[in-house]
Structures are given as structure tokens and as C-alpha cells.
Amino acid sequence: MNLRELSTLLGLSQTTVSRALNGYPEVKEATRLRVTAAADKHGYHPNTRARSLATGRAMTIGHVIPVSTKHEMLNPVFADFIAGAGEAYAEAGYDMILSLTPDDQQAGVYRKFAQKKSVDGIILHGPRMGDKRIDMLADLGLPFVVHGRVSDAAKPYAWVDVNNRRAFARAADFLIDLGHQRIALINGLEDMDFALRRREGFETALTARGLTPLPHLMASSEMTEIKGHAAAAAMLGGPNPPTAILTSSLISALGVRRAIEERGLTMGREVSVITHDDVLGYLPNGADVPIYTATKSSVRAAGQTAAKMLLDQINAPQSPLPTKLLEAELTVGQSTGPAPK
Amino acid sequence: MNLRELSTLLGLSQTTVSRALNGYPEVKEATRLRVTAAADKHGYHPNTRARSLATGRAMTIGHVIPVSTKHEMLNPVFADFIAGAGEAYAEAGYDMILSLTPDDQQAGVYRKFAQKKSVDGIILHGPRMGDKRIDMLADLGLPFVVHGRVSDAAKPYAWVDVNNRRAFARAADFLIDLGHQRIALINGLEDMDFALRRREGFETALTARGLTPLPHLMASSEMTEIKGHAAAAAMLGGPNPPTAILTSSLISALGVRRAIEERGLTMGREVSVITHDDVLGYLPNGADVPIYTATKSSVRAAGQTAAKMLLDQINAPQSPLPTKLLEAELTVGQSTGPAPK
DNA sequence: GGTGTCTTTCAAAGCGCTTTGGGTGAGGGG
DNA sequence: CCCCTCACCCAAAGCGCTTTGAAAGACACC
Numbered sequence: 001m002n003l004r005e006l007s008t009l010l011g012l013s014q015t016t017v018s019r020a021l022n023g024y025p026e027v028k029e030a031t032r033l034r035v036t037a038a039a040d041k042h043g044y045h046p047n048t049r050a051r052s053l054a055t056g057r058a059m060t061i062g063h064v065i066p067v068s069t070k071h072e073m074l075n076p077v078f079a080d081f082i083a084g085a086g087e088a089y090a091e092a093g094y095d096m097i098l099s100l101t102p103d104d105q106q107a108g109v110y111r112k113f114a115q116k117k118s119v120d121g122i123i124l125h126g127p128r129m130g131d132k133r134i135d136m137l138a139d140l141g142l143p144f145v146v147h148g149r150v151s152d153a154a155k156p157y158a159w160v161d162v163n164n165r166r167a168f169a170r171a172a173d174f175l176i177d178l179g180h181q182r183i184a185l186i187n188g189l190e191d192m193d194f195a196l197r198r199r200e201g202f203e204t205a206l207t208a209r210g211l212t213p214l215p216h217l218m219a220s221s222e223m224t225e226i227k228g229h230a231a232a233a234a235m236l237g238g239p240n241p242p243t244a245i246l247t248s249s250l251i252s253a254l255g256v257r258r259a260i261e262e263r264g265l266t267m268g269r270e271v272s273v274i275t276h277d278d279v280l281g282y283l284p285n286g287a288d289v290p291i292y293t294a295t296k297s298s299v300r301a302a303g304q305t306a307a308k309m310l311l312d313q314i315n316a317p318q319s320p321l322p323t324k325l326l327e328a329e330l331t332v333g334q335s336t337g338p339a340p341k
Numbered sequence: 342m343n344l345r346e347l348s349t350l351l352g353l354s355q356t357t358v359s360r361a362l363n364g365y366p367e368v369k370e371a372t373r374l375r376v377t378a379a380a381d382k383h384g385y386h387p388n389t390r391a392r393s394l395a396t397g398r399a400m401t402i403g404h405v406i407p408v409s410t411k412h413e414m415l416n417p418v419f420a421d422f423i424a425g426a427g428e429a430y431a432e433a434g435y436d437m438i439l440s441l442t443p444d445d446q447q448a449g450v451y452r453k454f455a456q457k458k459s460v461d462g463i464i465l466h467g468p469r470m471g472d473k474r475i476d477m478l479a480d481l482g483l484p485f486v487v488h489g490r491v492s493d494a495a496k497p498y499a500w501v502d503v504n505n506r507r508a509f510a511r512a513a514d515f516l517i518d519l520g521h522q523r524i525a526l527i528n529g530l531e532d533m534d535f536a537l538r539r540r541e542g543f544e545t546a547l548t549a550r551g552l553t554p555l556p557h558l559m560a561s562s563e564m565t566e567i568k569g570h571a572a573a574a575a576m577l578g579g580p581n582p583p584t585a586i587l588t589s590s591l592i593s594a595l596g597v598r599r600a601i602e603e604r605g606l607t608m609g610r611e612v613s614v615i616t617h618d619d620v621l622g623y624l625p626n627g628a629d630v631p632i633y634t635a636t637k638s639s640v641r642a643a644g645q646t647a648a649k650m651l652l653d654q655i656n657a658p659q660s661p662l663p664t665k666l667l668e669a670e671l672t673v674g675q676s677t678g679p680a681p682k
Numbered sequence: 683g684g685t686g687t688c689t690t691t692c693a694a695a696g697c698g699c700t701t702t703g704g705g706t707g708a709g710g711g712g
Numbered sequence: 713c714c715c716c717t718c719a720c721c722c723a724a725a726g727c728g729c730t731t732t733g734a735a736a737g738a739c740a741c742c
Binding site: 015016 | 690
């Protein structure tokens with residue numbers, strides 16, 4: 001069923017039917033009702049491709065997910081972020097197209113998106129230090145919102161980000177208040193912008209309280225159970241082991257806990273652990289009482305606000321570039337306690 | 342830059358330019374080179390919407406991801422599956438559109454996809470017992486491939502699935518060979534088709550070897566660390582505790598291990614564990630020597646083959662419906678050992 | 683009855699591409 | 713020299729929709 005068939009069926013012109021369905025005022029209420037009823041009955045939905053060709057709007061948002069060529073790994077937060085964004089799109093009648101792209105082909109993908117006119121806007125994931133994608137996208141004139149920030153971008157841009165610096169500073173402060181002196185940081189890969197900010201927050205808090213960040217108590221690697229375990233095991237087995245550990249993700253924290261228990265220690269007693277928690281649906285941090293003390297910030301919520309911001313940009317291109325800093329909340333669980341005397 | 346501009350720039354007709362770019366034989370090799378060079382230089386890519394309107398092919402595949410309305414949870418395997426599928430699409434020049442859809446709105450989404458002509462085919466995720474989506478899609482006449490199977494579908498359909506029954510039977514056999522008698526199953530939610538098959542395989546293997554599957558040693562819940570821990574803790578703390586546990590996912594297995602160690606036991610000695618491992622990128626099971634004995638089957642690879650099957654279906658609609666059963670490999674790690682005397 | 687103002691409807695153009703159905707000129711055979 | 717066949721290129725239709733510009737009808741007012 002297409003517009004022509006529907007209109008001849010109704011004995012009306014395509015114009016009238018189209019206007020009736022799209023809510024234009026030039027059509028009598030009675031006819032509108034007749035039209036919508038018929039459309040419903042025959043399950044008529046306008047052909048997306050024809051419609052976007054005519055309107056110039058794709059009603060589609062592109063997500064470009066970087067796939068590391070080195071590790072072939074997909075950051076598990078994307079799934080939740082996209083779930084959040086998807087809700088916003090569904091509500092606004094937008095579709096989402098996903099492009100898994102190796103690091104080195106990113107630029108081309110954005111250009112193609114712009115030239116093929118297949119999306120009205122883009123969400124940029126996983127920004128890195130000195131990411132050149134931002135300036136490129138700004139030049140393309142395609143609205144976009146970044147999940148995260150790039151510290152040294154030349155042009156202004158729209159973004160949604162967690163206040164990583166403050167979150168990790170607060171977590172460190174909390175541990176220091178508990179009397180901990182040797183605090184370790186098990187961070188994500190520090191070519192990611194968010195990881196850098198976390199370290200900055202961590203170091204700032206320590207020095208502000210008169211402590212010196214110790215190199216042997218700072219690790220940076222992929223955020224997996226294995227790597228978390230390895231880093232923690234090395235630190236706990238080395239000289240001057242930490243009494244507290246800050247971790248960048250719940251998955252690493254699982255490994256850290258394993259390393260602690262392997263040494264016959266108890267998390268929350270001999271060694272305290274605070275983790276950042278992206279609140280992923282399949283990795284709940286405790287049910288009632290949270291197990292891990294954590295800086296919580298829902299990635300899903302971030303996805304939702306990023307999507308809404310992008311849609312706003314698309315509908316009002318002249319408005320100033322929106323930015324949104326999400327604060328993580330520090331929830332206390334059973335993984336922290338006073339420093340052993 | 343659009344086709345008209347490009348063609349006047351070259352002093353050729355749109356027809357010739359289009360043909361040159363699309364590899365038709367009616368154009369001299371010299372002109373083709375001239376055309377492609379100009380297209381490259383100006384970064385010309387045909388407008389997707391116009392092209393698909395003209396050809397009738399969307400060059401897009403739809404993935405409908407069910408979002409449980411109850412738990413609001415997104416199965417983490419989707420990310421890896423989609424990464425695999427994405428590779429296949431990128432290679433074939435297809436786009437992927439994602440629709441996160443609450444359970445109860447699935448039907449509508451498929452209908453819309455079909456009517457709006459926005460996709461050429463669909464991949465169906467997370468099939469359940471008695472899933473009605475299959476018959477519906479078959480009626481719509483849109484090519485589709487199911488990730489998983491539906492035991493009681495009325496019509497034939499294309500699918501890719503792991504041989505869950507055999508995988509779990511082999512795992513159980515392996516444990517029985519090691520002398521285990523009280524073997525537990527910590528399964529996923531059993532309204533999912535794959536979970537049911539796993540239980541069938543488990544029970545079949547036990548009875549074939551003269552053992553009786555015990556209700557108190559079979560649990561079924563979401564596959565999270567927390568739930569895995571809870572189920573294992575209950576079993577190990579109850580009467581007639583298991584000496585071996587079969588688990589449906591690596592994430593649950595982490596919880597199971599935690600429960601074991603909490604009781605002062607050692608995984609692989611007092612209690613053996615075998616898990617199914619979907620080989621997710623961010624959850625590697627050991628680096629060199631695998632930690633967990635596991636039935637391994639890469640979800641990413643499944644995504645890739647599913648995507649290829651779908652593209653084949655689209656290009657040759659008359660060919661018989663393809664199906665592909667992937668065998669899981671049983672890799673031995675440190676989490677299993679002979680039954681304690 | 684003529685004029686003007688709304689309201690309601692329509693015909694047709696246009697979005698950017700592919701594809702059908704020629705057309706033109708060069709080369710070869712009779 | 714004429715005709716036929718290729719090789720190469722082009723004009724125009726059509727994909728299904730939105731939107732512009734205009735026409736037709738209804739109504740009121742003078």
C-alpha cells in the first residue's frame with residue numbers, strides 16, 4: 001500500500017492524504033479522520049526512503065562505534081549507552097544506524113555519512129586524547145554530540161560526560177578520610193580521555209591532602225577481570241602494598257577482589273576497594289546493600305540525554321552547543337573500611 | 342556534490358556517469374577511469390535515499406533487540422553479536438539499523454520495517470519458547486535469520502545456533518567421567534529457548550549415565566554475577582551439596598567461584614565448575630591457560646555467519662532456507678578436577 | 683448579481699538516483 | 713558506396729513522497 005493507492009482508494013488526491021496524515025491545517029477534520037482511519041486499517045506507513053528524499057531529513061541518527069584494531073574489543077558500555085539513546089529515538093520517531101568501525105577508518109565513515117545523506121546527526125563514542133574526529137565533524141556541518149570529552153579540541157562541540165575528575169577525587173578523599181595512605185589506582189587505558197581525567201582527579205586529591213601518588217601503585221590497562229586481577233596481584237605482592245584500591249570499572253573490581261582473596265585477605269578489611277560503576281544492566285552492584293563502594297553514573301541515562309541533546313541540535317541548529325556534565329554519586333558499600341592500624 | 346553536478350562537471354550525461362560508477366559494461370574504460378577519478382577527488386558518494394528509492398533496495402539490515410520490560414536489561418551478548426554482523430555488513434556495503442524494542446511492541450516494529458521499506462532483511466534476537474514473531478515475519482515476506490531457535494515454530498525459518506544440547510551434554514559427561522555424582526546446573530532464564538536446550542542436554546547426559554537430575558541442584562535465573570553467587574551459595578550451603586556445577590555464562594561463573602571461595606573451598610578441587618563461554622571480548626577466560634573449563638562458542642562469529650546467511654538470502658530469495666548449527670568446543674581449564682573421594 | 687474572503691482540494695514539480703529505450707558515429711563486409 | 717553491427721553515450725521516465733501555487737466551491741456582504 002502506497003500513497004497513490006491509498007488516495008485513489010479514498011477518492012482524494014495524494015496531496016490531501018499526505019496533508020491529512022502529517023497534521024496540516026488545510027484539511028477538514030472530517031476528511032482527516034476518514035484518511036487516518038483508512039491508513040490505520042491498511043497499515044499504511046510512508047516509505048521512509050521516498051519521504052526522506054522529499055523532505056531532506058533522514059530521520060536517522062548514526063552511531064559510530066570504534067573497534068580497536070589492536071584488541072578487537074568492544075567496550076561493553078556501548079550496549080547500555082545505545083539502549084538509553086534508543087529510547088529517546090524511538091520516542092521521537094528516529095531510527096538509529098550503527099557503524100562498527102576500526103580506529104583507522106573512522107574519518108572515512110563520517111565523510112560518507114555526510115555525503116550519502118543517510119543520517120541527520122552523529123553520536124561520537126570513545127574520544128581519545130587529541131582526537132581529530134571532532135574538528136573533522138565540525139567541518140562537515142553535521143550535528144553531533146560526543147560521549148565524553150576531548151581535552152584539546154580546537155573547536156567547541158556538544159558533549160555529555162561524567163565528572164570523572166571529581167568522582168575520582170571524591171573517592172580518593174573518602175579513602176583518605178578513612179585513614180588510608182597507600183592508595184592505588186587501577187585505571188583504564190590512558191589514551192582514553194576519561195581515564196586521564198580520572199587519574200588527574202585521583203592525583204589532585206592525594207596531593208591536596210599531602211600524599212604523593214606513587215608510580216608503582218598506578219596501573220593502566222584494559223578494563224577486564226583478568227587485567228584487574230593481574231594489576232592488583234602485582235601491587236599486593238610487591239613492596240609497600242596498597243591498603244586501598246581505586247578501580248575504573250566493576251569488571252576490573254571483580255578481578256581485584258579475586259586477587260585480594262587469593263592472598264587470604266578480606267576486601268573491606270585489610271584492603272578497601274572503590275570502583276567506578278557504569279550501572280550496566282547485566283552487572284548489578286549488589287541488590288539491596290551495595291557490595292562495592294562505588295562512584296555511580298548510569299551510562300544508559302547518559303545515552304538518553306546525549307540523544308535528546310542531539311535531536312534538539314537538529315531541530316534548532318542555530319542554538320548554542322549544549323554540554324552536560326553528569327555528577328557521579330558516591331554510594332558506600334561493604335568494600336571499604338578504615339585503614340588497618 | 343550530486344550526480345548532476347558531477348556529470349556536468351565531466352561533460353557527460355548522468356546516465357553515463359552512473360553506469361561508469363556502477364560497473365556497467367557499456368562505458369569505455371577510459372571514461373570510466375575519468376569518472377571514478379573525479380568522483381574520488383570530489384568525495385562523491387551517491388545519496389543513499391535516492392539510490393534506494395530508485396533501486397528498491399535499502400541496503401540496510403534491521404536488528405530488533407528485545408528489551409525486557411520486566412528487568413530493563415540488555416543481554417550483553419548482543420554487543421558482540423552485532424560486532425560480528427557489522428563486519429559482514431561493512432564488507433558488503435550494507436548498513437545496520439538497530440531497534441531496541443520492549444517485548445510487547447515487537448510485532449509492530451517488524452510490520453513497520455516491512456511497510457516503510459527501510460530494511461531488506463532482519464535478524465531476530467533472543468527467541469523464546471513459542472515465539473510468535475517467526476510466523477509473523479514469514480508472513481511479511483521479509484527475509485530474516487534467527488539467532489537461536491524456536492522449538493515449536495509452525496513454519497520453517499533460517500537460523501544460526503549453538504548446539505546447546507550437545508555442549509551441555511558433553512560438559513556433564515566430562516564431569517561424570519571425572520567421578521562426579523552430584524552435578525548442579527545454574528541455568529539462564531528458562532523462557533529463553535537456548536536455556537531450555539541446555540537443560541535438556543544436561544538431563545539427558547545424566548540419565549544416560551544412570552544419574553537422576555535433582556531439582557534442588559537446578560537453578561534458573563538471569564545470568565549475572567549476583568544471581569550466580571546466590572544460586573551457588575544456596576546449593577553449597579544446603580543438604581547434599583554438589584561437587585560440580587555447570588553454569589550458563591562466564592559472568593555467573595564469577596559469582597559461583599565467589600560462593601565457593603566464601604566457604605573456604607577451592608574451585609577445581611572440592612568443587613568443579615564448567616561454564617558456557619560466549620567468548621565476549623571484554624570478558625576473556627584466562628589469557629594463556631584458560632581458568633575455567635568451558636564450552637566455548639564465539640558469539641561474534643555467530644553474528645558474522647548470521648549476517649552472511651541473511652545477505653545470501655536477500656541476493657537469492659529462492660534458495661532454500663539456510664540453517665547453521667555451531668558446535669561448542671570443550672576446553673579444559675583449572676576449574677575442574679576429579680570428584681573428591 | 684458581482685465581488686471578495688475563506689476553506690478545501692488538486693495538479694504538478696521536484697528530491698537524486700537507476701534504468702529503459704533509443705540515437706549517433708565508427709568500422710567492416712558486400 | 714551502402715548497409716549493418718558494435719561501442720559508446722544520452723534523454724527521459726519513474727521510484728513514492730512532500731510541497732508549491734492555483735483552482736474551485738461556499739459563503740457573506742453590499
